[in-house]
Amino acid sequence: MYSEKVMDHFNNPRNVGEIENPSGVGTVGNVKCGDIMRMYFDIDKQGVIRDVKFKTFGCGAAVATSSMATELVKGKTVQEALTVTNKAVMEALDGLPPVKVHCSLLAEEAIHAALWDYAQKNGIVIQGLEEPVDDIAEKAKDEEY
Amino acid sequence: MEKLIYLDNAATTQMSKEVLNEMLPFFRQTYSNPSAVYSFAGESKKAVDHARKQAAELIGANIEEIYFTGGGSESDNWALKAAAEAYCSKGKHIITSKIEHHAILHTCEYLERRGYEVTYLDVDEYGKISFEELKTAIRPDTILISIMMANNEIGTIEPIAEIGKIAHENGVLFHTDAVQAYGHIPIHVNDMGIDMLSASGHKFNGPKGTGILYIRKGIKISSFIHGGAQERNRRAGTSNVPGIVGFGKAAQIAGESMKERTEDEIRLREHLIERVLAEIPYVKLNGHRTDRLPNNINFCFRFIEGESLLILLDQLGVCASSGSACTSGALDPSHVLLAIGLPHEIAHGSLRITLSEENTLEEIDFVADELKKIVERLRNMSPVYEDFVRSQK
Numbered sequence: 001m002y003s004e005k006v007m008d009h010f011n012n013p014r015n016v017g018e019i020e021n022p023s024g025v026g027t028v029g030n031v032k033c034g035d036i037m038r039m040y041f042d043i044d045k046q047g048v049i050r051d052v053k054f055k056t057f058g059c060g061a062a063v064a065t066s067s068m069a070t071e072l073v074k075g076k077t078v079q080e081a082l083t084v085t086n087k088a089v090m091e092a093l094d095g096l097p098p099v100k101v102h103c104s105l106l107a108e109e110a111i112h113a114a115l116w117d118y119a120q121k122n123g124i125v126i127q128g129l130e131e132p133v134d135d136i137a138e139k140a141k142d143e144e145y
Numbered sequence: 146m147e148k149l150i151y152l153d154n155a156a157t158t159q160m161s162k163e164v165l166n167e168m169l170p171f172f173r174q175t176y177s178n179p180s181a182v183y184s185f186a187g188e189s190k191k192a193v194d195h196a197r198k199q200a201a202e203l204i205g206a207n208i209e210e211i212y213f214t215g216g217g218s219e220s221d222n223w224a225l226k227a228a229a230e231a232y233c234s235k236g237k238h239i240i241t242s243k244i245e246h247h248a249i250l251h252t253c254e255y256l257e258r259r260g261y262e263v264t265y266l267d268v269d270e271y272g273k274i275s276f277e278e279l280k281t282a283i284r285p286d287t288i289l290i291s292i293m294m295a296n297n298e299i300g301t302i303e304p305i306a307e308i309g310k311i312a313h314e315n316g317v318l319f320h321t322d323a324v325q326a327y328g329h330i331p332i333h334v335n336d337m338g339i340d341m342l343s344a345s346g347h348k349f350n351g352p353k354g355t356g357i358l359y360i361r362k363g364i365k366i367s368s369f370i371h372g373g374a375q376e377r378n379r380r381a382g383t384s385n386v387p388g389i390v391g392f393g394k395a396a397q398i399a400g401e402s403m404k405e406r407t408e409d410e411i412r413l414r415e416h417l418i419e420r421v422l423a424e425i426p427y428v429k430l431n432g433h434r435t436d437r438l439p440n441n442i443n444f445c446f447r448f449i450e451g452e453s454l455l456i457l458l459d460q461l462g463v464c465a466s467s468g469s470a471c472t473s474g475a476l477d478p479s480h481v482l483l484a485i486g487l488p489h490e491i492a493h494g495s496l497r498i499t500l501s502e503e504n505t506l507e508e509i510d511f512v513a514d515e516l517k518k519i520v521e522r523l524r525n526m527s528p529v530y531e532d533f534v535r536s537q538k
Contacts, residue, residue, distance in 0.1 A: 010456065016526045027528060031490035034450055034478065038528035055528040057490075059452035063526070 002060055003094040009064035014071050017053040024121065026113020028132060029106050035062045037110040039070065043118055047078045054110070061100035068092050069107040078115055078126050084108070109133075150463045150508045154348075154440055155297050155325060155499035160391070161350040167394040168352065171387040179384050180375060189386045196393025200357050203396045204323075204342065205333040212358045212376045213389050217324040217345030220358040221248040223369035223380075224320045224341045228289045229256050231366045232318065236286025240317075242266045242274050242303075243484040245293050249322055250480075253291075266292075271433040272301035272485050276311060283315045290319050294326035294342075298481040298497055299432030300441025302330065309338020318364065324348055324356075328399030329407065329438055340364055346388065351395030355388040406502045407439035413500050413509050414442055420513040425520055431482065431495065440500040445487060448530035449494045449523040457519045463512055466497045490529065 002010070019025075023043035029036040035058035042051035052070040056063050072084045072092060086104035090096050096104060113132040119125065151159070171192060177183075179190035194208070201211045214220045229239065241253055243265045253263045264282045266274045274292060283290075290312045295302045305321055312319035320341040323332060327342075328349030334342060341364065346355035360366060360379075372381025418430055427447040446454065451467030458465055478492035498512070524530040 007456075010453070011460070013526065018531065031488070031493070031529070034489070034493040036528050038531070055526050055531055057448065057527040057529045058450050060456045062450075063453060 001097055002064070003096075005068075005092070005094045006061060006064040006096065009067040009093065010060045013054075013063055013067040015053050015067065015074070016055065018055065019051060019053050022053075022114075024114040024116070024118025026110055026115070026117050026132065028109040028113050029058070029062075031057075033102075034058060035103060035106055037062065037066050037106050039066070039110045039114040041073075041114045041118060043078060049073050049076055049078065049081060058103065058106075059100070061096050061103040062106065064093055065089050065096070065103045065107040066110065069111055073111055078118065081111055081115060082126070082128055084111055148462060150461075150504075150512065152498045152500060152504065152508075152512070153464045153466050154501045155438075155497065156466060157347045157353065158350045158501060159503070160347070160352055161395065161398060163398060164351055164391045164394045168387040168391040171390055175386075179386060180373065189384070192390050193384055193386060196389045196396075199393035199397040200344075201359075203328065203332070203400045204359060205335055206359050207362065209377065210334075210359055210362055212360060212380050213384065213392065214356040214358055214380060215354055215382075215385070216356040217246075217322070217343050217348070218248040218356075219369070220343035220345070220356045221246070221322055221324075222252050223358055224343060224360075224366070225249065225252045225256065225289070225291060227366035227369050228318055228320065228341070229261055232288035236284070236288050237261045238264070238284055238287045240264045240266065240279065240282050240287060240290045240292075242268060242292055244268050244272055244296055244298075244301075244481045245291070246297055246322055246324065249291055249293070268301075268484050270485050271436075272296055272299050272431075272481070273433065273436070274303060274308070276304075276307060279308065279311055280315075283311075283317060287315070287317050290317050292319075292321060294321045294323040294332070295330065295438050295441075296432070296481060297325045298479055298495075299443045299485065300325075300437035300499075301433045302326070302436045302438065305339065306337040312340075313338050325438060325441075328396060328403070329440065331403070334359060334361070341366075346392040346395060349395055349399045352388050352391040355385060355392040357392065402502075409502055410439040410500050410504075413504055413506065414439065416506065417442055417498065417509045417513055420510075421516060424513065425517055428520075429487075429491070431485065431487070438499075442498040442500070444496050444498075445482070445491050446494045446496065446520050446523075447491055448527045448533060449520060451493055451495050453523055454494070454496055454519060457522070458512075458515070461511075461515055463515070466499075467495050 019040035022040040024041040027038040038055045040053040054066045056066040073081045086108040090104045175188045177186040177189045197211045201208050318340050322343050324345045327344035340361045342359040344357050347353040368379050370381045429445045431443040482492035
């Protein structure tokens with residue numbers, strides 16, 4: 001079902017964890033669809049992403065895409081990090097089954113959400129970055145338990 | 146991969162050697178069409194008749210009330226569609242439950258698109274329907290009640306005899322999908338007031354592609370597969386003689402071994418349930434504690450997602466499932482877990498383990514040990530768990 005690279009990133013996920021006082025943190029996804037990703041960025045004064053950590057609740061593909069996304073953005077500037085699209089994550093993982101493509105979209109959104117948080121905290125504008133729409137706090141309100 | 150630990154017997158079972166040996170002569174030696182006139186056909190016919198007797202005896206039915214089909218889904222489709230058609234002059238209302246297998250639910254949706262009305266009964270937190278709700282749902286135009294005998298995901302056994310009684314007091318036909326129950330728990334169609342019953346061969350060590358529909362004598366539902374005069378004119382198609390023979394043999398063995406086999410399964414079931422509930426925090430057993438299939442275990446592990454759990458178990462050679470195997474590929478959590486009132490996030494963390502008599506205590510202990518590690522590992526990377534831990538501080 002999954003490529004070797006997906007299985008590798010699922011079995012040995014890179015950069016799992018938290019960052020204390022992160023420069024930016026973003027959480028996307030919702031419990032209803034069954035995937036939640038959280039990314040923590042440590043960004044230096046030059047705007048370079050020095051460290052990335054993630055936590056993910058989700059399927060094998062969700063874990064693998066978050067892991068790969070953290071690898072891809074590490075060392076990039078915040079501007080360069082926008083080139084890490086869902087397509088880039090998927091290609092780096094040698095593809096995903098069609099029903100799991102949304103996981104790579106979630107990974108892209110998680111990067112954007114963490115960058116957005118960083119931009120907001122520092123009052124800066126990152127060219128081409130739009131406010132992430134996928135907010136679990138919003139979605140959670142719609143849940144009827 | 147080391148030895149396979151197969152814990153997905155609700156999805157399918159391994160066919161037993163005895164069943165295979167019983168079937169083999171009917172592929173090359175006795176390959177005759179039982180409908181033919183010559184004496185060579187007589188041997189096939191005799192074998193089919195014998196299998197029908199074996200299938201009937203397991204549920205206290207008469208031989209002529211058993212109709213062989215191509216499987217459980219076909220039997221369910223036949224029962225519902227043909228009953229709907231046959232009784233449409235009385236009414237167009239059907240009652241079922243929210244936790245039925247998709248073979249029932251999707252057939253009901255099909256009938257809804259053709260002008261039938263369907264009431265989907267709620268279930269309680271254990272997956273049981275309420276008699277009061279059932280009685281209230283019955284209307285003058287109700288033609289059929291279809292409630293499963295035992296649920297394929299959470300293993301809950303429904304109070305079939307009481308449902309049958311209510312159906313008959315109200316003059317309504319009663320069908321039960323017994324695909325998970327047939328061969329696993331005692332069934333008596335007369336004592337339980339069952340008018341129609343579906344079963345599937347591969348769920349009790351018989352061959353795949355075989356099933357039965359029990360139709361009580363006197364119930365006038367018509368043919369579903371049109372063609373030749375097989376199965377007393379009610380199910381056309383050349384008889385699948387090896388399959389039918391296998392079904393019959395498996396039914397006979399299931400009946401003879403039921404007591405001892407299910408006692409073993411219950412012992413293993415209880416051992417795993419007790420260990421997991423005692424040793425892993427934030428876990429819930431789904432389904433009824435005692436009114437459940439002997440081989441069924443279904444847990445929800447909070448803060449983690451089922452597919453990740455299955456992949457990690459698979460890497461250890463353990464076959465299990467999360468919700469119904471038929472729904473994997475879908476993104477929504479199981480309709481059964483939602484119907485028993487679980488929120489989405491908890492339903493996503495479900496694990497179904499279904500045992501067989503082949504499983505050993507060593508295997509079960511191995512799975513319990515590994516589950517502890519896997520659940521902890523997945524929780525450590527779960528943002529939902531992180532939030533929970535923070536909220537507890």
